[in-house]
Amino acid sequence: MTPFERRTRRAQSRLGAVGADALVLTPGPNLYYLSGVDAEQSERLTCLIVPADDDPTLVVPSLEAPTVRTATWVEDVQPWDDDTGPEPVLDEVWDAAPSRLLLADRMWTRFSFELQRRFPNASFGLASEAVGPLRRRKDDLERDALRAAARAADATMRDVRALGDEAIGHTEANLAAFIEERLDAHGGTGVAFEPIVAAGPNGADPHHENGDREIRAGDPVVLDFGTRIDRYPSDTTRTVVFGGEPPTGFEAVYTAVREAQAAGVAAAEPGVTTGAVDRAARSVIEEAGYGDRFVHRTGHGVGLDVHEEPYVVAGGDVELEAGMVFSVEPGVYLPDRFGVRIEDLVVISDDGAERLNDTDHGWNVDDAT
Amino acid sequence: MTPFERRTRRAQSRLGAVGADALVLTPGPNLYYLSGVDAEQSERLTCLIVPADDDPTLVVPSLEAPTVRTATWVEDVQPWDDDTGPEPVLDEVWDAAPSRLLLADRMWTRFSFELQRRFPNASFGLASEAVGPLRRRKDDLERDALRAAARAADATMRDVRALGDEAIGHTEANLAAFIEERLDAHGGTGVAFEPIVAAGPNGADPHHENGDREIRAGDPVVLDFGTRIDRYPSDTTRTVVFGGEPPTGFEAVYTAVREAQAAGVAAAEPGVTTGAVDRAARSVIEEAGYGDRFVHRTGHGVGLDVHEEPYVVAGGDVELEAGMVFSVEPGVYLPDRFGVRIEDLVVISDDGAERLNDTDHGWNVDDAT
Secondary structure: OOHHHHHHHHHHHHHHHHOOOEEEEOOOHHHHHHHOOOOOOOOOOOEEEEEOOOOOEEEEEHHHHHHHHHHOOOOEEEEEOOOOOOHHHHHHHOOOOOOEEEEOOOOEHHHHHHHHHHOOOOEEEEOHHHHHHHHHOOOHHHHHHHHHHHHHHHHHHHHHHHOHHHHOOOEHHHHHHHHHHHHHHOOOOOEOOOOEEEEHHHHHOOOOOOOOOEOOOOOEEEEEEOEEEOOEEOOEEEEEEOOOOOOOOHHHHHHHHHHHHHHHHHHOOOOOEHHHHHHHHHHHHHHOOOHHHOOOOOEEEOOOOOOEEEEEOOOOOOEOOOOOEEEEOOEEEEOOOEEEEOEEEEEEOOOOEEEOOOOOOOOEOOOOO | OOHHHHHHHHHHHHHHHHOOOEEEEOOOHHHHHHHOOOOOOOOOOOEEEEEOOOOOEEEEEHHHHHHHHHHOOOOEEEEEOOOOOOHHHHHHHOOOOOOEEEEOOOOEHHHHHHHHHHOOOOEEEEOHHHHHHHHHOOOHHHHHHHHHHHHHHHHHHHHHHHOHHHHOOOEHHHHHHHHHHHHHHOOOOOEOOOOEEEEHHHHHOOOOOOOOOEOOOOOEEEEEEOEEEOOEEOOEEEEEEOOOOOOOOHHHHHHHHHHHHHHHHHHOOOOOEHHHHHHHHHHHHHHOOOHHHOOOOOEEEOOOOOOEEEEEOOOOOOEOOOOOEEEEOOEEEEOOOEEEEOEEEEEEOOOOEEEOOOOOOOOEOOOOO
């Protein structure tokens, strides 16, 4: 049995447990997770129908059928043609009206409205009810890919630090291009998200878009990037100074963020809630007097999606379990001055949390890496 | 008034005409089309609410607010924080329950289900009801971008033809990489879709994914690619032979496809239906005896989406109007042998159709380009 089929059988037993007749998944991470099909969403309907107690069916545009058949363990692939549309095939697949369906959380509303019209007496929920708890605990295939992607990001971070004061005078956009090139050189496939290179005051915007600002001596530079390997992403952040003296007040902020990040990682273990991890990190920053400048959650799960469950938020009540992978990334943002963020991914083990990133946590690139 | 505001005011008058209180748009082409905001869909809610008779509001994660404010003409930007979620902001924005809402066709179902729960007595439709008719007719800003993107694709197609028999021995994947490099060199931004390079029998799969097959003398090679300029895509296809003798029967198929494509373009003018354009192209291929090997529609609209309304399909009843832009791309696919497809984009003018692509329609790369 392939890992994909194994996941599908587990999802089916959860369908029974939550009282749903079937999952209906359009292209996206859940469809890939269960079928191995990496289709793109388009105006032509592709969907995987997983009944609680029968084999799954893939309904695909006939143009895509050859590619889909080679990608999946699912045997029942039903193609439809442009001249008839998918309706005749769907009429055959849905030979009995379901009473409850769980739809892909990201299904386009045009498709979910069609299902609601087709089955006016059915109730509807989201696929994450059944698939979410499985996806939160990474299996071996997933952990291997996440580790490999983290290694490529770490090797790139070392290359960036090694630039030293050569980085000064380059624009944020130049440095981002260098990062992209190094991620590929270290075996990554593209970027997991647009790399963030935020120099000086730009660092005070947590989601700054790279621009033409030149990196100056003394600029704190927030570097946040990742790549993908076997479809799984990395995501790591460091804040560094490439040379010169950092601005007044920087070291106090930096120390608070560094200690907060360490406290968050130290708090993470099976049975602890996401809210407790957030609290462990946030309280360090609050005690240092920057509580109102830590303007985002402490972290997010990482898997097929760069942002997924579990979210490490204030008050979060999800209990950590072995196999969960998420970021711990507190930050402090001082408008018009600078920002500091430090981020590692961790995987929950049987008795704690293991970091997937191991590059230096110091801000001075001249220190040992 | 910016083009974005002008489009919004037009969409608002259509809302009144179709009896809807408001549009709700999550990130995607319609949100960009009206607001100029090019946000990515994520688990954090971003939405543009356009009431029929009041100014629009953008609800955004506070992290994104600075970027959004610089991108849009919309004055009312309402940020929400991770610790409260978007609900408090939404409660204020929705100060009265609407009776009918039109939602982004691609809104994630998790968000449309939330709106259905919030307004259990409202009826729901799709935003394309109001915005689709506007987007089908391209304004000047859009036509300029589409022309520029077509020029970059054509210049690349000429570079590919100029390879001549140097292309022989290279893999499909190599040639695809060359295409990507040339698209960028000619001013494009990335690819509008994965370039298709389908050599020999691979051409018989209309959506073939590039692989390690080497291009051989006599192989018909289907080349289908495009790039984006100012967010608008190009999309053109040629089928060429880089050297040697094409297979038996190739020229008859090629002539049929070439004439079908010309017939489709010749039929396109204001007032004619999409079905009539499809018929004009398809009948040429049917008369040549390959009707059952033309397995897809004749074309698709092109705008912010590479595939959008109007679709040029058998029986299509959309009447062409000046300003519409779509592809005319008949093809014939002979399993295990080869495929032929020729594609140009056209823009409907006041009295006909103008091609946006002007590269040679012949299969022999040694002929004049």
